[in-house]
Each structure stands twice: as structure tokens, then as C-alpha cells.
Amino acid sequence: MPSYTAPTKDQQFVLHDLLNIHDAKISGYEDLDRDTTAAILEESAKIAENVMAPLNVVGDQQGCKLENGIVRTPTGFKAAFDEVRAGGWTALDCDPEYGGQGLPYIVATAVGEQFSAANIAFNMYAGLTHGAYSAIHAHGTDAQKATYLPKMVNCDxxxxxxxxxxxxxxxxxxxxxxxxxxxxxxxxxxxxxxxxxxxxxxxxxxxxxxxxxxxxxxxxxxxxxxxxxxxxxxxxxxxxxxxxxxxxxxxxxxxxxxxxxxxxxxxxxxxxxxxxxxxxxGMRAMFTMMNEARLGVGLQGFAQAEVAYQNAVDYAKDRLQGRDVTGVKNPEGPADPLIVHPDIRRNLMDQKSFIEGGRAFIYWGAFMLDMAHRNDDKATEGLVSLLTPVIKGYLTDKGFDYAIAAQQVYGGHGYIEEWGMSQYARDARITMIYEGANGVQALDLVGRKLATDGGKHVMAFFDLVKTFCKENADDDAMTDFTGPLKEASKDLQAAGMYFMQNGMKNPNNALSGSYDFMHMFGLVCLGLMWGRMAKAATEKLAEGAEDAAFYETKLATARYYMARQLPMTVTHLRRIESGGDTVMALDAEQF
Amino acid sequence: MPSYTAPTKDQQFVLHDLLNIHDAKISGYEDLDRDTTAAILEESAKIAENVMAPLNVVGDQQGCKLENGIVRTPTGFKAAFDEVRAGGWTALDCDPEYGGQGLPYIVATAVGEQFSAANIAFNMYAGLTHGAYSAIHAHGTDAQKATYLPKMVNCDxxxxxxxxxxxxxxxxxxxxxxxxxxxxxxxxxxxxxxxxxxxxxxxxxxxxxxxxxxxxxxxxxxxxxxxxxxxxxxxxxxxxxxxxxxxxxxxxxxxxxxxxxxxxxxxxxxxxxxxxxxxxxGMRAMFTMMNEARLGVGLQGFAQAEVAYQNAVDYAKDRLQGRDVTGVKNPEGPADPLIVHPDIRRNLMDQKSFIEGGRAFIYWGAFMLDMAHRNDDKATEGLVSLLTPVIKGYLTDKGFDYAIAAQQVYGGHGYIEEWGMSQYARDARITMIYEGANGVQALDLVGRKLATDGGKHVMAFFDLVKTFCKENADDDAMTDFTGPLKEASKDLQAAGMYFMQNGMKNPNNALSGSYDFMHMFGLVCLGLMWGRMAKAATEKLAEGAEDAAFYETKLATARYYMARQLPMTVTHLRRIESGGDTVMALDAEQF
CATH class of the missing domain: 2.40.110.20 (Butyryl-CoA Dehydrogenase, subunit A; domain 2)
Structure with a gap:
């Protein structure tokens, strides 16, 4: 039976050490100090771990049933839903005018990570309600808002x-x-x-x-x-x-x-x-909620990888199989734990570096959405709009991949439903499809978002990377991170340049590379996040932070990401620069 | 409801245009002319398409049931199994002394592709029997063979x-x-x-x-x-x-x-x-069957991608959604078919170039097994032993990936069980795990096979690539293929060199890169296959072959492979050369 433990310490690292939300000049962030977010995340963790997670397998096995026109949810869902509603968890970032708590979106995102990891299917009931709430809130008449919103905020x-x-x-x-x-x-x-x-x-x-x-x-x-x-x-x-x-x-x-x-x-x-x-x-009304909804799906995909990873780590520490090739590590036991083996490490480090980088990326996205909406910051709104298809497409593709990777750690047990790893993979799979299939995200990115406002948002992104690298150019401790990041960012720029020069001639040259570009962009975004996290960890260590091992782990994981994940941009660029001809060469009947 | 059509023309292309089995000097290949293989593959296709494929969804939905100690297979399995047995399909490559047909393994492989694609779960009953048959055949006493084999050959x-x-x-x-x-x-x-x-x-x-x-x-x-x-x-x-x-x-x-x-x-x-x-x-007895069994699992994985691809192509041609950005293609209809869109093409070409390259690779493996066993060719046995973990690991990893990619073409419909695409992905998933999880394949490759017989088998492989490139160096039509192949092969060699130089110091430097190396090796093997297929197609076109479009399609697909798939070696090499330090940096409790 799989389990879930909310990673509150990692979450707080992103919120406070990376994003410094307590110092951010965003309307509504005034009270978001460390103690407040800790209090919220510890309470939500109880709900996630004790109420939602135990129903995850139940939901999968029982499914929903249609009986005489009435839909029955799995055993325990109703009681759990009532508990969640009663706790105010559906109302976190809703408008106080209609009974909401008025908290920023970034808080809802952090809580949402826990909830989605614990039980994605269960949380979609509230998630869809939130989407509908937002649409009515943005476009409804006063009468419509008064009629529906108070009831929807708490999921009555x-x-x-x-x-x-x-x-x-x-x-x-x-x-x-x-x-x-x-x-x-x-x-x-x-x-x-x-x-x-x-x-x-x-x-x-x-x-x-x-x-x-x-x-x-x-x-x-x-x-x-x-x-x-x-x-x-x-x-x-x-x-x-x-x-x-x-x-x-x-x-x-x-x-x-x-x-x-x-x-x-x-x-x-x-x-x-x-x-x-x-x-x-109607489409315009739908589109106003799109960024938030797509961020939410990116969060779901990433969250499945996270919970799968937790379980894979536990299994790798527990399961004894084979011996460490460099010397026995568990002489008392009949074999060493799986985690001594380099290829198991490689797999777990892939997962870990994605998950922590992905969390930073998506929290940064939520942070930017808050800044855009609460401070009416148009430049930030442009940037987060650009990055939304990347968050959705990259985090869900990789979220699924790493749920599969976590399943692999279990060997044959991973394939047996009893162990729960199959469910994480099967659940994660939908996130690549709904709210705009990932191919459509890539099209949105390359066909629309890149050129928006004369390309100024993508230039703003490159400036962020450049500035970060420049600011840390003289810091020897940081060159391990800024070096690879600069290189990967150059690859991404080269790809964008290729689209500009060749997409005019034939749009297929750009659109054939859209999927690679989306992934490449995701890689660089996580690279930027890891660079910034390495910086934050380095500073904490320099300050003599208590939990040095925690920050050392961040640095080691950042190094792994730079060495083993980021170089994927090279291949993406090669693919993109090969153009659209080979992609479009065949007639339909030649397939 | 998904369907399956045996790709007999593509299969024959590999058997006769690529491998020239009709000219191969292998004992037992004497009668394998085009007409004979056509006759066999057309008959097996009828069984695959009409008997096995219709039971695929049935098997998935009903599963097997344990009732009072008796296992019940899904409706229709027994009748179908009897039909397959009666047709002699379980006895193809079995020893005539015990009622087998004595055909080479390559024929069983080609038929096995069809059967596995049509219904993997059903065919495992005969597949496991074949494995047990082989073990008894190789290690049994005369009495044991006489008792069991005649009954097992026909699956009584x-x-x-x-x-x-x-x-x-x-x-x-x-x-x-x-x-x-x-x-x-x-x-x-x-x-x-x-x-x-x-x-x-x-x-x-x-x-x-x-x-x-x-x-x-x-x-x-x-x-x-x-x-x-x-x-x-x-x-x-x-x-x-x-x-x-x-x-x-x-x-x-x-x-x-x-x-x-x-x-x-x-x-x-x-x-x-x-x-x-x-x-x-006992382990030695098991290991004598290992190469064949692992090839068989590689075949299963690849076959799931193949059947999924067929259905995805049909869907992409049928489903109307959006318009071709370069100009309307279906003016009579409300929208153009999916297949006009570059990113759908990119996805389908990824699948197609993998499937056709994978088929060539695995048939080549079967061909080498026949040569090793029937001609007692030790050099070939060494080479196919080296490549076996690559066939198993690479073809099942990618077989699963492309079953997922095919599912993605369906959008939301891909996630609904009714459409059958989920089953291909779920079925393919096991092939990455059983018969040695793919991490174990990578370990076998790098930790054992590379150094076998002083590394002479891997040198033989590089010589094959070199010779092929050299032989075609003066052929302008071939440089599109030999150029990228040479480059990718160099990457692979560099990775091997890295292991040699750094694995001695610390085996973790080699084993941390084992998975990347296995994939890299797979990429180069498919590259060699595509090079050879391009050569065969070019020759056919020069001869004025009737079906020019068929051979042109091969060339275009080969070009796609070289441009879009093969460059992945670059990233694998970068990862490998980053060494084991970042992989092994954390203590177990830091995960």
C-alpha cells in the first residue's frame, strides 16, 4: 500500500528561500511569513495524508457507478469531501465577498500540490468547481455571482x-x-x-x-x-x-x-x-481561466511524480537485492538495499531533480500569476502566459515519465496493482491530454506565445537567465550552475532564431519543432530554478544555517540536474534545426 | 475498437531485401525463398488478425479468474488456443524429432511479431511453453524429452x-x-x-x-x-x-x-x-535460454508499439480537427484530418521510424541466433549475446514510449478504455520489467557483455558500422545516411572509451552510465539498420522496382531517423561523460 508524506520543508524552501514570498511586494502577500505558511501547510498535510491519500486506491479500484441515473462515488468520498469543505480547503483563494479566504494563488498551489499528490481523482471535484467559480466570478452578472458563488466557494x-x-x-x-x-x-x-x-x-x-x-x-x-x-x-x-x-x-x-x-x-x-x-x-470567457487551469494540470502531473518518487525511495531503501559493486553495504543482511546500485541512483536522481525543479517552476508560475493579477503587472502577465504551455506540457510529460520511472524501481511489484505504483502512472497519464493535449500546448507556445507583443516576453525570459548568470559570474561556487545554464539557454535561443529565420518561409519548419522547443524551454526553466536554488542554498550555508545537510542536498541535486538533465537541450536543438522537410516528407497514404 | 493488420510487406522487406535470408548460407534457410515466407506470413496473419486480435480487448476486460482452485481464462481463449495449436503455430521452430516443424528462429520471430501485436497476453501461454520446451530440450534426459516434448510442442x-x-x-x-x-x-x-x-x-x-x-x-x-x-x-x-x-x-x-x-x-x-x-x-540451464527469451520480450515490446501505431495512423487520417496551416487540405469537410498537422506528423514519424528500424534490428538478432546455433558460428554468437540486452532494453523502453505516443494522437479518446489505446500502453509496460528489468539489462551490457572475450564483440560491432560506412563512402546517395551514422557510432565508441578509462578507477563511473549506454547502443543499431535499409531501397529503385513509392517511403523514413532520432546519442554521451559523482553524491537518507 503506497503512502504520501507532504514535503513541507521542501515546499517552504521554495516559498521562502527561493521566492522570498515574505518579502515580495505583492498585494495580499503581507501575512505570508514562514510561520503562517508552515501552519497552513502542516494543516493541509494532515488532510492530504490522513483523509485523501487513504482513499486513493479505493477510488481507483471501485470507480464511480451510474445507478438509475444517479452517480455514486467510491466509498468514503462523501465523508472526506465534507471534511475538506468544512475545513475551508475549497475556499482558500476565493473572494472573501462570497465566503472565500482571499489567500493568494501561490498558497492554493502549495496546498494543491499536496492534495493532488494524495488523491488526484478526489480533488478534481473541487478543482473543477474552482474553475467554474472563476468563470462566474470573472464574467457573471451581480445576480449570477450572488446566486452561485457563495454555494460554490465551499462546494455545497x-x-x-x-x-x-x-x-x-x-x-x-x-x-x-x-x-x-x-x-x-x-x-x-x-x-x-x-x-x-x-x-x-x-x-x-x-x-x-x-x-x-x-x-x-x-x-x-x-x-x-x-x-x-x-x-x-x-x-x-x-x-x-x-x-x-x-x-x-x-x-x-x-x-x-x-x-x-x-x-x-x-x-x-x-x-x-x-x-x-x-x-x-464564450471562448474568450474560457480563455481568461486558461492560464490558471493549465498551471493546475501541470501541478497535477508533477504531483503524481512526486508521490511516486517518495514510494520508490522507500522501496529502494527497504528492498534487499544484490550487493554494492564497490563493497558490501549491509553485511548483516542477505543483500544490500536497492539504493546502493548506480542505475537505481541514476533513476532516483532523475526523479528527484525533476520534482524539486518542477516544484520551483510551478510555484514561480503561481507567484507570477499573483503578481500579474494582484499588482496588475502586465509584463509579468505576459511572461507567465508565455510559460504556461511549458508548465503544462513539460511538467505533465515528465511527471508521467517519472511516475513510470518510479514504478520501474519496484521491478515486477510495480506492475501489480496492489503496490499502487501503476495507479500513479495511469492517473498521471491524463494530465498530458486534458486541458489541451500537450501537442496543442506546443503549438500554442510556438505558434502564438513566442511572437506575442513582438516577442518581448521571450526576450524578457532570456534576460532573466542572462542577468542571473551575470550576477553570479564572479562567484566561483556558482559557475558549476551558471555555466551549463548559459549553454542551455543559448541552445534555446538558437532554436528560437531558427524558427524566426525559417518559419516565415514555411511554418512547418517551426511547427515541426514545436514539441522539442516546449521541452527545451522546460529544461531551461528548471535549469534557471536549479541555479537560483543553488544560490539560495549557498547563501544559507554561508549564513551557517542549522540544517546544513538539507542545503547540501540541494546543491548536489542541482549539480546532478546540470550534468545529466540539462544537456538534453543539445539534442532538441539538433532536431529542430533539421527542419520540417523530413517530418512532412510523406503523403498521408505512405504512413 | 482497435484493429490489427499484419505488415507482411514490411516484414518481407526486412527478410529478403535487407537480410537476404534466401541467400544466407545458414543451415535450414535453404527453402526460405520469398514465396515460402509470403505463404507462411499470410497464413499467420489470418490467425493474428481474425483469431487473436478480436480477443485482445476481451482478455483485458475479463481477465482470468480463480474459481475453487481452477483458473478460468477469458471467453474465447480456449477455442482460439485450440485453433492455433491445430494449425501447428506453436511448433514452428521446434525439433522435428518431437513433432516440431524445424523452421529457423527467424521465421518464428516474424510470426511472433504478428501474434504479439495481435494479442500479447494470449500468446504468452504458448510463449512460456516454448521457453520450458527449450530448457527440457537442451538439458533433459532422453526419457524426459520423450515424456514431455511431444506434448509441449503442440501445447497439449x-x-x-x-x-x-x-x-x-x-x-x-x-x-x-x-x-x-x-x-x-x-x-x-x-x-x-x-x-x-x-x-x-x-x-x-x-x-x-x-x-x-x-x-x-x-x-x-x-x-x-x-x-x-x-x-x-x-x-x-x-x-x-x-x-x-x-x-x-x-x-x-x-x-x-x-x-x-x-x-x-x-x-x-x-x-x-x-x-x-x-x-x-540451474542458473546455467536457465541462461542458455536467456538470449532467445530476451529477444522474445524485445519483440513483444516493439510489437505493442507497432499495433498502436497502425491504429494511431488510422485515427489521424480519419479524425477532422483544425486546418493545415499551409492551406486547407480537405475543403469539402468541416476541418482537415489530424495527419496534416506537423506535430502529429512528428509524432507518427517518430513511431514509424522506430518500428521499422526496430523490426530490422530484432530480425537481425534472430538471424544471428540462427547463424550462431545452426552454423555453430561463435563470433556471431558473441555479437548477438552482446546485443541481446540492447534488443530487450531498448526495444521495450521505446516500444512502451511509442505506445504512449500513439495513444496521445487520440487526445481524450486515448484515455478511454473503449478505444483500446490504453491497453497497448498498459500491456507494453510489462516488457520493460520482466525477463530482467531494463536496468538489469543495462548492467548486463556494461558490467559483463562489453568486456566479454576481451571486448572483441563490441569491436566487431564497430567494425560492422565502419565497413558499412566505408563501402558506401563514394555513393552520394548514401552520405545522408552514413554521415549521421558515423557520428553516432563515434559517440558510442567515446562512451565505451570513457568506461574503460574511468570504470577501473571507480566502477560507478561506468555503471552510472549503463542505462544511457544501452539506449545509445540501441540508437546506433537502429541507425545501422536504417543505413542498410536505405541502401537496399536505393538498389531496388535503381533496379526499377515496381513499387517505387514503397522504397521511397523507406528512404524518407531513414532520413527522418537520421535527422530526428539518432542525434540523441549526443545527450547520452554528455550524461555518461559527466561520470558517477553526481549520481552517487547523496547518502541514502538524503533522498
Whole structure:
């Protein structure tokens, strides 16, 4: 049976030693001193470890069941959900006007890491609600906000996002769901939506569906899409629940993972819907939440690697197999623990250096989102928009890879469901797909974000790297880190240059390299994070910090990252510079 | 519902255009002309496509059930198994003396590709039998061979291999299962074995377990392990089945995949066993089958990528989503098919170039095994022994990666079990683990095989590459291929040199790079295969071959491989040359 221990010390290292959130001049960060974040993270850790983690395997094994039109979640989910709601954990970064706690997004991110690692499927019920909450908060009328938000903040009512239809996911312009205007200002929504996470369940009194649909007679394609609020139960004037609306669960999908979450086919049959935001501007309304949602998925992917890693380390220390080739390490026992073997080390160091670097990256992203929103900082908003597809794409691809790597440490036991490692891999797999498949993230990065505002955000990123390297140029202790980082950053710049010079001639030259570029960018971002973490650790050691071993570990892991992970940029660059011709050479029938 | 179409044309390209098996001077190859292999592969294709493939999803969904001590296989497995047996498909490369067809291993490999792609779990019942058959064939007494082999050749009786115990997999010296000698020359076997594939089932009349166990008083550790035949039903003198032996199924494991195959815990309680081969030489007996078994697992891994790729291509041609950025390709439709998009191409070309290169590599391996065994060619035996961990490790790692990549083409549909792509990935996952986890393959390669016979086999490999490049140095059409191959081969040599120079000082310098080296070696092997395939295609085109498009496709795919896959050696080399220090820097408690 796998377990989870919240890495609060590592989390605090990123929050305070790396990002210095206690000193950040961001509105709402005033109270985020070390004691406060420690108090929050220790409380959330209890929930993650004791309430959520024990239900992770249960959710996977039982899945959700559709019985007479009613969706039943796995045993224990309802009680746990009530405990989480009662503790205020769904309301952390919500607006105090509607009952939220008003904490910055970075706090929600740190807590979210713990929750996602402990039980991703369970946390999606609140996660989707938060997405719907944000949409209504950003685009709703005062009346809509007053009706829905107070109930959604604490998950009395949960929410969903309805985009996909059987024939369209990425290309939502093909959408068929219709919204027919009624005399009373409402709309009748009809159509089928699929892959609706947390689409229905027995955890809350009402489910507030946000549904994209087309109003007949509107513009063709994506420009004719509007967003609607479609509650499972109609809400009466007085706020009480009225009639069942015309939305029903067609089926629950049988999936590779996240079985504890009900992924539903939802059939809308003249359901009553209320326009949210402007007519035909549904995509824009969706997009305002996109950065946050994609960061959230990046967090999920990375978190699966984290919990898988923890368990792999325990197993590697515990399992006796073979002897250390440089000399017996466990003479009392029949064999040495797995962790003495260099290839097991290589595997665990890959995981560790990714996980700690990934955490820094995603917390930095959350930090920038707070700065953008709370300080209305446009430059930072541009930078975090640029990096969002990297966070989503890179952290989920690698999160999955390292969940697989952790599973590998277990040998045959990793393949047996009883040990739980398969579930982490199967659960992580979805994060590469939903909220925009990673190929679409790469396209967004190279086809859109790179050139935004004349390319000034990517230049700002390179300046960050350059400045960091320059600031530490005279520090001998730092050249182990700045050297490789500078080199990798140059590779990334060269790739960007290649796109500029050759993408004009033929966009396929750029788009054929988009996936490599996304990964390359991720590598350099983690390189920057490791450089900064090495700096922070060096300073702590110079200050004579108490827990020297902790900071030494950071330095050793940073060195590993520079030596073994970062050089991957070289291959990515080679691929990119080979251009689009070999990629596009075949006719479709030659495949 | 996924489907499978046997790629007989591609298979024949490798057999005849690349390997020229019809001209090979190998004993038993005399009749392997194009018509013969075509006839065999077309017949086996019918079985793979029509009998096995339709049961793939069934096996996954139903799994195997243990009912009152009896293992029930999924619906349809028994009838299909009978059809396969009746067709002689289990006897292809078995000894004619015992009812086999005496065909070379390369034919069994080509047929095995089809069968594994169509239904890996189903084919493991015959596959494990073949392994047990080979062990008895190599090490059995005449009486043992006469008793068991005729029944095992056609799978009237099936076989298993019992190595792993709960506390030991890789390190079999820790084994606890005991074999106590009896006065009548038999042994009483007691202990628990786990992860026994095809461990029990309702497909055959008897199950012949080959069991590793220790005879009390023998040498400590791995040197005291012997191999025993332990039939489920004791075989009477006259060959009829007698009493049930003391072996029972403790449970069937719930696994990530290959659910159609019963992975059993087997409890031996004073079961009657017969010594197979010499006392205390059980590991040696096992090892004689190792190369073949590991090649077989490499084949399984690669085959899952192949079938997943086929389906991904179909989906990419069928699914309409978005428009080609260089101009609309499907003006009549609401969108263009996925396959127009560069990143989908990149993904499919990665898969295609791996699969076709991987096929060539593994068929070459089978070809060399035949040459080694049938022509008693020691040099070739040394080379194929060297390459076996590469075939197993690289082809299964990449086979899994590309099954995941194929799943990604489906977007959300890839995550839904109904579409079948998840199963290919879940099934492929085991191939990285069993028959020696891939980390152990890397260790075998770097820690043992590289230095075997004074390193002469790895030198022979480099000579092959060098000779190929030299032979084609003056051919302008070939420099696109020989150039990158030469460069990658140099990287591989440099890595080997690094090990030699630094592994003596500290073996961790070599073993920390073992995994990278295994992958690097795989890349170069596929590079050599693609070089040779390009050469063969060029010659065919020069001859004015009928199907020019087929050969042009090979050339284009070879170019893709050289441009986009092979440069990965650069990063592997960088990692290796960074040495073992960063890998081994942490104490166990720092993880």
C-alpha cells in the first residue's frame, strides 16, 4: 500500500528561500511569513495524508457507478469531501465577498500540490468547481455571482466545464450543441458533451455546469460560441433548489485512470441555461481561466511524480537485492538495499531533480500569476502566459515519465496493482491530454506565445537567465550552475532564431519543432530554478544555517540536474534545426 | 475498437531485401525463398488478425479468474488456443524429432511479431511453453524429452518458468524454495513462487512447471540453485496423466495489463519434482535460454508499439480537427484530418521510424541466433549475446514510449478504455520489467557483455558500422545516411572509451552510465539498420522496382531517423561523460 508524506520543508524552501514570498511586494502577500505558511501547510498535510491519500486506491479500484441515473462515488468520498469543505480547503483563494479566504494563488498551489499528490481523482471535484467559480466570478452578472458563488466557494454546489463533444475537442469551432433563446431571456440547451470531469456525483446538492454552445444564427465556427450556466437543479428566486433541469448522465467512461472521478457523457435536452458573459464570446470567457487551469494540470502531473518518487525511495531503501559493486553495504543482511546500485541512483536522481525543479517552476508560475493579477503587472502577465504551455506540457510529460520511472524501481511489484505504483502512472497519464493535449500546448507556445507583443516576453525570459548568470559570474561556487545554464539557454535561443529565420518561409519548419522547443524551454526553466536554488542554498550555508545537510542536498541535486538533465537541450536543438522537410516528407497514404 | 493488420510487406522487406535470408548460407534457410515466407506470413496473419486480435480487448476486460482452485481464462481463449495449436503455430521452430516443424528462429520471430501485436497476453501461454520446451530440450534426459516434448510442442501440455519469490527477483541467490531429495531419485519441492506467467489455466491438459529451487546442503547463494520439472499432474509411465501434484494457485495477481494472461502465485507443498540438468547448475540451464527469451520480450515490446501505431495512423487520417496551416487540405469537410498537422506528423514519424528500424534490428538478432546455433558460428554468437540486452532494453523502453505516443494522437479518446489505446500502453509496460528489468539489462551490457572475450564483440560491432560506412563512402546517395551514422557510432565508441578509462578507477563511473549506454547502443543499431535499409531501397529503385513509392517511403523514413532520432546519442554521451559523482553524491537518507 503506497503512502504520501507532504514535503513541507521542501515546499517552504521554495516559498521562502527561493521566492522570498515574505518579502515580495505583492498585494495580499503581507501575512505570508514562514510561520503562517508552515501552519497552513502542516494543516493541509494532515488532510492530504490522513483523509485523501487513504482513499486513493479505493477510488481507483471501485470507480464511480451510474445507478438509475444517479452517480455514486467510491466509498468514503462523501465523508472526506465534507471534511475538506468544512475545513475551508475549497475556499482558500476565493473572494472573501462570497465566503472565500482571499489567500493568494501561490498558497492554493502549495496546498494543491499536496492534495493532488494524495488523491488526484478526489480533488478534481473541487478543482473543477474552482474553475467554474472563476468563470462566474470573472464574467457573471451581480445576480449570477450572488446566486452561485457563495454555494460554490465551499462546494455545497460543485461545478463542471463542458467543452468537448464526440467529434470535437481541440477544434471547438465544430461544436454542435445549440442554445435557443427563450422569451424570458433564458436559453434552451440541447446537445451532447463528453469527457466531463466530475460531471455528476453524490457529493454536493447541486452541480453547476458551464456549457459552451452555439446560438443559432450566430457567426460560424469558434466565433459563434457562447458560454452558459446550466444548473443540474434550477435555482429558485429565494436560492432554494427547484426542478431538475434537462441534463442527464449518458454514461460514465471507463478510463485508464483517475477512476475515482466520474468522467461523464452529459446529454442536454432543452435544458434551461443562462448566458454567462457576452453572447458569442464564450471562448474568450474560457480563455481568461486558461492560464490558471493549465498551471493546475501541470501541478497535477508533477504531483503524481512526486508521490511516486517518495514510494520508490522507500522501496529502494527497504528492498534487499544484490550487493554494492564497490563493497558490501549491509553485511548483516542477505543483500544490500536497492539504493546502493548506480542505475537505481541514476533513476532516483532523475526523479528527484525533476520534482524539486518542477516544484520551483510551478510555484514561480503561481507567484507570477499573483503578481500579474494582484499588482496588475502586465509584463509579468505576459511572461507567465508565455510559460504556461511549458508548465503544462513539460511538467505533465515528465511527471508521467517519472511516475513510470518510479514504478520501474519496484521491478515486477510495480506492475501489480496492489503496490499502487501503476495507479500513479495511469492517473498521471491524463494530465498530458486534458486541458489541451500537450501537442496543442506546443503549438500554442510556438505558434502564438513566442511572437506575442513582438516577442518581448521571450526576450524578457532570456534576460532573466542572462542577468542571473551575470550576477553570479564572479562567484566561483556558482559557475558549476551558471555555466551549463548559459549553454542551455543559448541552445534555446538558437532554436528560437531558427524558427524566426525559417518559419516565415514555411511554418512547418517551426511547427515541426514545436514539441522539442516546449521541452527545451522546460529544461531551461528548471535549469534557471536549479541555479537560483543553488544560490539560495549557498547563501544559507554561508549564513551557517542549522540544517546544513538539507542545503547540501540541494546543491548536489542541482549539480546532478546540470550534468545529466540539462544537456538534453543539445539534442532538441539538433532536431529542430533539421527542419520540417523530413517530418512532412510523406503523403498521408505512405504512413 | 482497435484493429490489427499484419505488415507482411514490411516484414518481407526486412527478410529478403535487407537480410537476404534466401541467400544466407545458414543451415535450414535453404527453402526460405520469398514465396515460402509470403505463404507462411499470410497464413499467420489470418490467425493474428481474425483469431487473436478480436480477443485482445476481451482478455483485458475479463481477465482470468480463480474459481475453487481452477483458473478460468477469458471467453474465447480456449477455442482460439485450440485453433492455433491445430494449425501447428506453436511448433514452428521446434525439433522435428518431437513433432516440431524445424523452421529457423527467424521465421518464428516474424510470426511472433504478428501474434504479439495481435494479442500479447494470449500468446504468452504458448510463449512460456516454448521457453520450458527449450530448457527440457537442451538439458533433459532422453526419457524426459520423450515424456514431455511431444506434448509441449503442440501445447497439449503447456509450460511455465518459476524463478521469482516474494523477496527476490533479480537476486535469485536469496531463493528459499527447497528441493529435498527422495529415495526414488525425485525431489520434494516446497516454497512459494510469484509472478508466474501462464501459471495455471484451462487451456491445456497439463502444465509443466520448471522450478528453480535449492537442494539443502548445497552451495550458498546462486551456486546452489537447481532446476526441476514439476508437472501439475504427475505423468505415468505410459504417458497418461496421474495424480494431481502438490502445486496450487495461491492467487492471480491484479495487474496493470496483460490481463488475459494468468499471472499466478504458485504454492509448492512437497510437490514431486524431477531434476533437470545438473545439480546446482540451474542458473546455467536457465541462461542458455536467456538470449532467445530476451529477444522474445524485445519483440513483444516493439510489437505493442507497432499495433498502436497502425491504429494511431488510422485515427489521424480519419479524425477532422483544425486546418493545415499551409492551406486547407480537405475543403469539402468541416476541418482537415489530424495527419496534416506537423506535430502529429512528428509524432507518427517518430513511431514509424522506430518500428521499422526496430523490426530490422530484432530480425537481425534472430538471424544471428540462427547463424550462431545452426552454423555453430561463435563470433556471431558473441555479437548477438552482446546485443541481446540492447534488443530487450531498448526495444521495450521505446516500444512502451511509442505506445504512449500513439495513444496521445487520440487526445481524450486515448484515455478511454473503449478505444483500446490504453491497453497497448498498459500491456507494453510489462516488457520493460520482466525477463530482467531494463536496468538489469543495462548492467548486463556494461558490467559483463562489453568486456566479454576481451571486448572483441563490441569491436566487431564497430567494425560492422565502419565497413558499412566505408563501402558506401563514394555513393552520394548514401552520405545522408552514413554521415549521421558515423557520428553516432563515434559517440558510442567515446562512451565505451570513457568506461574503460574511468570504470577501473571507480566502477560507478561506468555503471552510472549503463542505462544511457544501452539506449545509445540501441540508437546506433537502429541507425545501422536504417543505413542498410536505405541502401537496399536505393538498389531496388535503381533496379526499377515496381513499387517505387514503397522504397521511397523507406528512404524518407531513414532520413527522418537520421535527422530526428539518432542525434540523441549526443545527450547520452554528455550524461555518461559527466561520470558517477553526481549520481552517487547523496547518502541514502538524503533522498
Amino acid at each position: 454546489w460543485t461545478g463542471t466545464m463542458n467543452l468537448t463533444e464526440p467529434h470535437c475537442g481541440t477544434d471547438l469551432g465544430l461544436m454542435r450543441t445549440k442554445a435557443v433563446p427563450q422569451d424570458d431571456g433564458t436559453y434552451q440547451i440541447s446537445g451532447q458533451k463528453i469527457f466531463i470531469s466530475a460531471g455528476d456525483h453524490d457529493l454536493s446538492d447541486n452541480v453547476i455546469h458551464l456549457v459552451l454552445a452555439k446560438i443559432p444564427g450566430g457567426p460560424e465556427g469558434i466565433k459563434g460560441v457562447s458560454l452558459f450556466i446550466v444548473p443540474k437543479y434550477i435555482v429558485n428566486e429565494d436560492g432554494s433548489l427547484g426542478d431538475r433541469n434537462g441534463v442527464s448522465v449518458g454514461k460514465i467512461e471507463k478510463k485508464m485512470g483517475i477512476n475515482g472521478n466520474a468522467t461523464c457523457v452529459l446529454d442536454y435536452d432543452e435544458a434551461t441555461g443562462y448566458l454567462l458573459g457576452d453572447m458569442h464570446k | 501440455w503447456t509450460g511455465t518458468m518459476n524463478l521469482t519469490e516474494p523477496h527476490c527477483g533479480t537476486d535469485l541467490g536469496l531463493m528459499r524454495t527447497k528441493a529435498v531429495p527422495q529415495d526414488d531419485g525425485t525431489y520434494q519441492i516446497s516454497g512459494q513462487k510469484i509472478f508466474i506467467s501462464a501459471g495455471d489455466h484451462d487451456l491445456s491438459d497439463n502444465v509443466i512447471h520448471l522450478v528453480l529451487a535449492k537442494i539443502p546442503g548445497g552451495p550458498e547463494g546462486i551456486k546452489g540453485v537447481s532446476l526441476f520439472i514439476v508437472p501439475k499432474y504427475i505423468v505415468n509411465e505410459d504417458g497418461s496423466l496421474g495424480d494431481r501434484n502438490g502445486v496450487s494457485v495461491g492467487k492471480i495477481e491484479k495487474k496493470m495489463g496483460i490481463n488475459g494472461n494468468a499471472t499466478c502465485v504458485l504454492d509448492y507443498d512437497e510437490a514431486t519434482g524431477y531434476l533437470l540438468g545438473d545439480m546446482h547448475k
